[in-house]
Amino acid sequence: MDCWKGAVSRSWIYPTVIICANGFFTTMRPSESFLTPYLTGPDKNLTIEEVTNQIFPVWTYSYLALLFPVFLLTDYVRYKPVLLLQGISLIITWLLLLFAHGVMAMQVVEFFYGMVTATEVAYYAYIYSVVSTQHYQRVTSYRRRSMFFHRKDTSEPLPGADKGVAAGSSHRPSSCQEEKSPSPAARGPTPQPQAGNARPHSHMLSVLLQLAKDLRDCYSSRKLLYWSLWWALATAGFNQVVNYVQVLWDFQAPSHSSAVYNGAVEAIATFLGSATSMAVGYVKVNWDLTGELALAIFSVLDAGSLLLMHFTDNIWACYAGYLAFKACYMLLITIATFQIAVNLSMERYALMFGFNNFVALVIQTILTIVVVDSRGLGLDITTQFLIYGSYFTVIAGIFLIRSMYTIISIKCRNTTVAAESTTH
Template sequence: MSVLYPTLYLCIYGVFSNLRPSEPFLTAYLMGPDKNLTEAQVVSEIYPIWTYSYLALMFPVFLATDFLCYKPVLLLQATSFVVTYVILAKAQGLRTMQLLEFFFGLATASEVAYFSYIYSVVEPAHYRRVTAYCRSAALFGSAAGSLTGQLLLALAQVQLVHLVWVTLASAVVAFVPPWFLPMPKRSLFFHKKPVKVTARQCDYSGALIEKVDHKGPQDNEDLSTVSPSSEETSRSYDLSEVLKMLLADFLHCYRRGPLLAWSLWWALATCGHFQVVNYAQALWEKIRPSSEYLIYNGYVETLSTLLGAVAALLVGHLPVRWTVWGELALCALSLFMAACVLVMGTLKSIWLCYGSYVFFRTTYMLLITVATYEIASSLDMQRYALVFGVNTFVALLLQSLLTLVVVDSVGLGLDIFTQFYVYGGYFALISAVFFIAGLCKLATRRHSDQEVLSTSPADTDST
């Protein structure tokens, strides 16, 4: 029961907080008669605020999440969603829409609380199962929201503002479950769980603690001489100590070659994925204006989410040795993603654009799942949040630079088609980086194999 209720409440929250029927039609809504904003205002002045806010708030929210033990930040996220959609439904003007993007950036930054809360209230034996439940709930809510919006628009012929009200109602429902979640008594850094450790504790974080099972009198005597007291290991840590823990863990994790390679792809590809997803609606609106045609954005988002989930599930069954062929696979599939983006921006056919978008997102979901698994397989649970957080932070930093130069009116302020040429070239560059990395890895491996073969006859003779 201690696992059931927190997981159930968290899944309910995940479904309704991601059930947003208005999201696939946000650009059409902002540029339509309800808000009457121009394409330049939406693309160059409103949407970039989300990127900058997410980047600025991510690290402070990460620390606050751990210090406040998750639940208060979950409530903050739920509140931010409600405020976001109240503004979207009622307010007018460029500045209020920019304020809306700030609150949505706060809500997005607070997602770390949703995906890490459950680890503080259940035992490690249940981690894999509850993680699957929570992520599945979020994906189901997103797909259901997109499909609901499309059906309401196509069949019931509701106005776009009514989709915003439905989204607001879903956010209000999502505001309720977090209040019933138990308040955790521990966290990963500021409030550690009491443990008994040996003298071989290797860094500040205690993540690589060597647990011992003592059975004899001699063992108990040894324990008393090398283990700190329970009071010491369960104390709360201040900010400077936590920052030292994070730095020690950061240096420990990123000195590993394979983890660094997958993290590099994570950061680079996530940056490009964010840009394509954020501005795809503006591209679709340019190709097929919602004021003149019935649009099918909801079906496209639903299909891409569901196929992405299926691709993620298939990862465990693909007969690929990712440790051997990972770099070349990333090269080939990144090149495919580049082709999808270039098709979207070049051919200007809404159906090819929709199809390329679905293939693009499905490929990304497959590869990010592989990257997550490859990174997580070499980490203990206490380092997940740090590594994934750093990767996402680097992605947001790159995205902010890309947005500032390419999208923002302060920078080049390129038109939407030229932007997608840039994003296609960006993924082609990622492909080139991992092509070179793959060739270097294969050359190194072949050289090592030749050395082994050249030394084996000598070893045989000596025997």
């Protein structure tokens, strides 16, 4: 019996179930779908302008400010302390929502929620540290419930020979090449910590230099560069839509005078997103040929969904547009995650994921400052969604042009090879 338990715990199924259970319970927030009606209702008595232009933007700013420190914290203390920090931040968030009042108190709520989303790094990274490469596509599709920063602490000892990652990863050579990493035995013994007070500073400097070198090597691949470009652009737009869609719903069907179904819509959207994400684990497609075309096509659908949400006055049409938008994004982000993971060596794929999301957050911050914040344009909510729909139209145009170029190049290359083989 003990041998059977040991075999199960070493398989990819056991850690996937445990980590997905953690993700389920931390993201199961049924009241979140009614946050805007709650804040503008009699209990908190805030105006829709205060919620939209003063409170919600704080989440974006705090998320950006905390992202890099949490990235380094995860690398230093590994996963479990960061998961604990996430849990504490969630508790503080909900306690403040229950008992605090006023704009400033709700801005503090958004700060701690920014901590929650920044610390999701540990959840998304942990799965890759305990699962072998051959299961990346499937576990990526299983553990997607939302899409934030991804990180893998390469100093975590990994089970299984095919993982081949030892401690002291910051001293290893660049690892964004597509060949597999050598085994720990081939690399020699693990470097031992050196005594002295100066070591933390020199170690931190060496880590930062290594990260910069790895990023340069990662983005030298044109294929990975374009997948990452879509990731950053689309994730920025997605986060912005999710953050403000409740305000649009409340504008079209005010909760104090209409029957609202925000919770049901979010539940269906989550189900559709999970279903499409899981389907990716079983789809066999030549993504090198059709991947960028898929990015273009589904980005067109995203743009159309957002423009529908802008132009319609019917709340049900708005709900339908949101369902389509979220399902398309979840499908594509899962494909992008898998494509980047399988084209990088195991040690630094999380660095690229993390940097992609950092770039996305910078773009989202710019959108928030210019479009939403009262110190910027402070646009009304319907105009905001016109901007978001136009934004995804631009993304679709970029990747439609790129996909046509890729397909034509591959066809021309194959034709040339066939002609050369015929002549010989």
